[in-house]
Amino acid sequence: MNKFYSLDIKEINPLTLDSVEIKFDIPSDISEKFKFKAGQYITIKNNINGEEIRRSYSLCSNPNTNEIAVGVKRVDGGKMSTFLTKEIKIGDILEVMLPTGNFIFEGGNVVAICAGSGITPILSMMKSSNSAFTLIYGNKTIESSMFYNEIRDINSDNHFIFSKEEVEGCFHSRINDSVIETVLQGDYKNRGFYICGPGELIDNTEKFLIKNGVKTSDIFFERFTLVKKKNVVDKSKTDEIICNITVIMDG
Ligand SMILES: Cc1cc2nc3c(=O)[nH]c(=O)nc-3n(C[C@H](O)[C@H](O)[C@H](O)COP(=O)(O)OP(=O)(O)OC[C@H]3O[C@@H](n4cnc5c(N)ncnc54)[C@H](O)[C@@H]3O)c2cc1C
Known part of the structure; x- marks a missing residue:
């Protein structure tokens, strides 16, 4: 094994x-x-x-x-x-x-929300998706964004969010409720939500989506680090947790 x-x-x-x-x-x-x-x-x-x-x-x-x-x-x-x-x-x-993990792309109409190195599993999903795919991807600057040019070449609905740089046509912010609402315009139904990034991004986004009527069964997430708060760990959805660290991934 x-x-x-x-x-x-x-x-x-x-x-x-x-x-x-x-x-x-x-x-x-x-x-x-x-x-x-x-x-x-x-x-x-x-x-x-x-x-x-x-x-x-x-x-x-x-x-x-x-x-x-x-x-x-x-x-x-x-x-x-x-x-x-x-x-x-x-x-x-x-x-x-060998490859493993439960954060698995199931296709369909997808919204992916990620920051920093959290783009990696999402990029794999984008490359293999055959249907509508909306990406909300946060970083400090274009220069610090992994796979920026590759993503721009993928025919998906891409939204870049930069916290430390103003870029035309992009959000100048961190990913928050208002960014998500501006992108989705109330369209939360019948979509799968895949989230990967800092624990705070996952927790806040999950709360916001549930408030907007998204079922927990339609929300999938991957944490790259250990979460200490007991009430936010859903064992059925998280993968093997390797280390106990604080994560700052938007740059
Ligand atoms: C399922 C899963 C998938 C992952 N996929 C990726 C991936 O695709 N790309 C990727 O780059 N990483 C990914 N990670 C994170 C990766 O496994 C390591 O945790 C990361 O590379 C740091 O390991 P390290 O040995 O360099 O740091 P360590 O030596 O373990 O840590 C050194 C110091 O850095 C701090 N630290 C560790 N990680 C972070 C962090 N992310 N942000 C801020 N501080 C930190 C620690 O608290 C410690 O003080 C993934 C983790 C998991 C569990």
Whole structure:
């Protein structure tokens, strides 16, 4: 179950000053095992300064291709994210677990709300979606936004929110109730809502959606970090929680 596979790094693409996309080479004899659903993640293991470190990274590639790729944003002082964004090179081998997770794209008319590195599972969903897809994506600036150009090339209803920069046609704000209402214009019915980002974004957005009549069964979310508040953790919807940290992901 917890088996790790040794995978070659095939490609490393710088995304922003502090983030990269990493693509793995998957040998044909295990490519079936690495099939995944949009929204799922892999766990990477590495020995860093004599300590075994394991961290999860959501797949950002299209599940309908054989590509396995992740987008990693460096966290100040972060062991694995610093290693992955600064030290690896093409041809290095990383120990990787098979894709897993319950934050799974179910298609249909979707609204995705995310910030910072929370874009990664959402990008995979966008790449594989065949129907209406509305994206609300928050960052500090264009320059700090992972996959900004790639997303603009996807034919979806994209809304960018920048907290530290004024950009024509974009919101100059953080993601909040008013941004969501301005984008959705009261159209909350028969849509699936996928949220990924800081805990506060998930909690506030979920409350706002429920207030607007969205059923909890239509709200899906992925937390990249441990949540301490007991009343907001829905075990049926969250994935394996790896570490106890404070998250600031909008830049
Ligand atoms: C299911 C899942 C999917 C994930 N997908 C992605 C992904 O696609 N891309 C991605 O970049 N990350 C993702 N993460 C987060 C990732 O697993 C690591 O937690 C992150 O890279 C930090 O690990 P680290 O070893 O560098 O930091 P650590 O060494 O664990 O932490 C170092 C310091 O940084 C703080 N810190 C850690 N993380 C954050 C943060 N996000 N914001 C602010 N401070 C922090 C800690 O409190 C600590 O003080 C995901 C997590 C989960 C559980």
